[in-house]
Amino acid sequence: MKLEISDLFATMQPELLRVESRVRDAAKIDFPFVSSLILDLVQAGGKRLRPLVLLLAARAYRFEVETLVTAAAGVELLHTASLVHDDTVDRSALRRGKPTLNSVLNSGAVILIGDYLFAQSAMLAAATKSPRVVAVFASTLADICDGQLREIFDAHRLDQSRAEYDRRIYGKTAALFAGAAEMGAIIGEAPESHIETVRRYGTDVGLAFQIVDDVLDLREGTDGLGKPGGQDLRQGTVTLPIMLYAEKLPDGSEESRLLRAVLSGEQSEPAAIDQVIRAVRASGTLDETLAQAARLTDRAKDRLSIIPDPETKAMLDQVADIVWERTT
């Protein structure tokens, strides 16, 4: 069974609209000015991929809409909260093509607004009344923090392993896809082995998503990303395409010295950063990296053989492909 992405969103629209409305309600806060900022933020929020994964993970089993919508809204708000804090950490001015809260409010207020959104997401998780869903929710939050802390403490050094990169992007991005899938399957009362497999599907989709993101940061400019390109390099974040590029460079070469100077922050001239970006693009590592992400997408899809309902299976298949929409 093969589906178009538009079919996927059309089929799931009723549930996604309910998630949307729960997210909007939870984002309401007593201060009108802040409330409108938060509303802008949650409404700017892309495709709702994480809620979609959660809903679909239950769809082939027991589809208990009210609880699923509650949990899905919790997952989306957790995502939004972590973006708010991440933008504060990075001092980013743009996100999804719009000004971040940081560019409008002082950092103290932004920290607390992020905390407020965490609290709202935790209330939604609690409202599922499932201790197991809450446990997955809380450990997902811990994994996200772990990934974001690693991004800070692993920055600026090229001597790191692929395992360190994988662990970092697992926390930063894949944990929430994995958690969304697991929560959906738990609420759907899927058999234990299916819960585990659906969770792994989420992990693979999330890893592919982040790897593609790391490529786009080097391939696209502000217009394509809704935020400035080359941000990872400027922050000293060592991503997979950079690791693969570094492996190709002869020790002590001019290119190697320049890359290290840019990553360490010693060299921060825009022209130097552009020079590294052009060299990475010319080296072919962006395509090699995308090939690795494609293998993860394939693995995610292979895992779906257990899904009993063909339509749901086709939709989860489609979600794994959405990651690639941004690359074309």
Next chain:
Amino acid sequence: MKLEISDLFATMQPELLRVESRVRDAAKIDFPFVSSLILDLVQAGGKRLRPLVLLLAARAYRFEVETLVTAAAGVELLHTASLVHDDTVDRSALRRGKPTLNSVLNSGAVILIGDYLFAQSAMLAAATKSPRVVAVFASTLADICDGQLREIFDAHRLDQSRAEYDRRIYGKTAALFAGAAEMGAIIGEAPESHIETVRRYGTDVGLAFQIVDDVLDLREGTDGLGKPGGQDLRQGTVTLPIMLYAEKLPDGSEESRLLRAVLSGEQSEPAAIDQVIRAVRASGTLDETLAQAARLTDRAKDRLSIIPDPETKAMLDQVADIVWERTT
């Protein structure tokens, strides 16, 4: 039945030591440098009043130690996490007489460490496996954020009501005492009406605690507080003693103008701030404020008449008095 504070801590020591060890375990993180900073922070943590309230709220009913210790550790970590973010918001350099994380790490790392501690506290709440405890936990976090946001958005203006002050300090401080008491009574399977009354006891103790804190900020110097005095004034936070003092000042008087200039931040000279502090001290409003806190303490103790076990009742009575230890 009357108890000494030392008896209280001696009696509850076995459970408090278990809470301590759960808090320390949860504060462990994979980065040795950060781990030792977090450990310092949680170990510097005062008297563990919130865990104590939680444990005692169950003690007259069913005392299921393992779950109570888990929830109490969650409450203490939630408190620590909110202090970490609060210090970042205020850019405080000292807390409990020690340097804050902000004075050692960049603000991005501090935000994420706070988030990490939130995640750990949420994991402990989830580990109680009680949807109701988790719901109280999450709504407590929401109340704390609400109080802290109000502190920012209500700052710098004298035209605010006592109700606004009460709501702010409820969120900032009393919500966690109330939540701790409620969680304890829920785990203890107290009758519904007792759960509600014990929660109100927690609210009153917490309100008294914050009001005393607001007085100490004006009465003590750095030596007595473990942090610089007069911080509320410098941040433009309008506290009860300041509200009472402002009411006494004739409109348009020199003192009134100076107070407004300091609160608005227009006047930030240390000498001017000291002048306001001396005037507040001389005005008698510190004692009037303490009298209001004393009434809350009395009300908290009155609520304890429902507690079936005299020893537990005496201990909760004692906890309500601990608030006052700092004033002598």
